[in-house]
Amino acid sequence: MEVMRMAISGTQRGKLISAGYTSLSSLFSVSPLLLAQDLNISEVEALEILKAASHSGRLDTSGGNHAILNGAQNAWEMFEDSCIRITTSSADVDDILGGGISCKQVTEIGGIPGIGKTQFGIQLAVNVQIPAEFGGLGGKAVYVDTEGSFMVERALQIAQGCVDDMENDNCFRQRNIRAVKDKLLPKDFLANIFHFRICSYTELIAMINHLDKWVSEHRDVKLVVIDSVTFYFRQDFEDMAQRTRILGEMALKLMKLAQKFNLAVVLLNQAATKCSEGSYQLTLALGDSWSHASTNRVILYWKGDERCAYIDKSTSLPSAYAPYAITTKGIRNSSKTCKRTKMM
Template identity: 30%
Template sequence: MSSGSLDLEDLPGVGPTTADKLREAGYATVESIATASPADLAEAAEIGESSAKKVIKAARELADIGGFKTGIAVLEDRKEVKKLKTFVPEFDELLGGGLETKSISEVYGEFGSGKSQIAHQMAVNAYLAEEFGGLGGSCVYIDTENTFRPERIEQMVRGLEVEGYDVPPFEEFLEHIHVAKGYTSDHQMLLVESARDLANELKETEYPVRLIVVDSLTAHFRAEYAGRGTLSVRQQKLNRHMYDLAKLAEEHNAVVLVTNQVQSNPGVFFGDPTKPIGGNIVGHAAKFRLYLRKSKGGRRIAKLVDSPNLPEGEAAFVVEEGGLKP
């Protein structure tokens, strides 16, 4: 039984009222309960600790987590991972072949460093068949800063240069990019649930969801939770949001690409004073972190800051009307 289709009500001893309390406290999935501590769960659901232990035990069995796998089994799982190319050779090399499915990749940088340009380009490339460097699928685009432009997609489609590939009309690409505007942080989190429903709907079709873009991840959280006093609440919600995105990537073998803003760190006297918003929560959840900065002559530099298996490095690219180019 796939944990994606499980409801909290499937757990023994969890009725509709308890389920609602759990969801309100942020326990929206069976997995989140399976990994909760009995004390936290008891408090959230207003049940005794022994009842909470039983619920957690049942959740672990249902969600099928907590067991060990051999390295060989993990290697087999890794064979399902696909790569989404940027078509800038140095950039793809930096990423070990492209953006990886089943993972969250984060690009952060100052205003105008090319974050949304990369998001648009990936939305185009994801539609291409796998043999041409794409993922042969649809894209879900959660737009929180009103940056998505269909005209930009049209320009990028016209600018595609893929050997042996007959580029279809740009409308065909737009047909498979599903855009939703996020108006608040809560709405943004809700859209991930809607994205899951859409991905389940399209799973067996010719173009399943293979790319989820959140542009930008932190804008609403940053605006709504200003000041030190609200930091822990913000980080908890961000953690929940990242967890949901990571699960979506895993369930649908999709790339999750999030853009992030930066803030200046006044304590830094040498080197670059900018650092991404969201702190360790975002840092740990994003498997690949790319820092973008502007360079001379309209060039952009992408620096791989963090990755589980790739060395740090840099790649230069330019943003032209036809998209990202070497």
């Protein structure tokens, strides 16, 4: 990340990264007032950061390494960005995901009814708020609810479970950070989840079209969950070609949103069955063309009496599955610790 080369304090770098300012170019077009609001600092401190960014930019140009075309990013910076992840609260599921749900990517999670799709969505909306002192992003979440399945009472339980886990952390007890403890209130976690109830596919399209502007005004948002992306597109369309075009445009906008603002997009999907060589297998809804809409595709399914998450498709992760459990505190490791990995 370019901000890592700036002559500023580590705390300031952390605030910049958490607010989505990872490149020098992202700082060149922002005002001191807006930067101060995004980082929750004074305008004087924001002005100092902008001066440091300007100085770093001049050094890069004089060194002859400045890209001729704006918007270029080297592979190392891309790799560093891909390491920013949101934990699922299940170490086994995080393991097969390479550490959790990745920012700058679109991840699709789907499965049959009752398998825990919404539980994952709510868990991630809570976990994205874990403070940086605990290895989190300290961000906020947008929850787009098309089915009316978001339950605020359940969100409160999961938030309380997250708080309990952090307060039981040995590092927290040793450091006794008051500033962090003030953030560990379940009601504050709920206050940082922006819930949008969507009642038709036209509302969903309008919502996605407006997200770019909305997130640009709320730069601390680090997660967008759509629960579910399937609901209206399975029942309101007779023209499948039109549906494919609309879904393709929607997927492209969500991918651009994730890249532009360095956030994670999670699409919850419903299950379907697919006939292959005379046998039926579990897949996700909306057809083969939609399977290319995400960077990672995770299918949730039952294996006996145990829930499992399986990486069905990914550009960087091997096919693998891991068991998980749904507890009163949210998503956690299964009581059975078995996990198998199969290389692609």
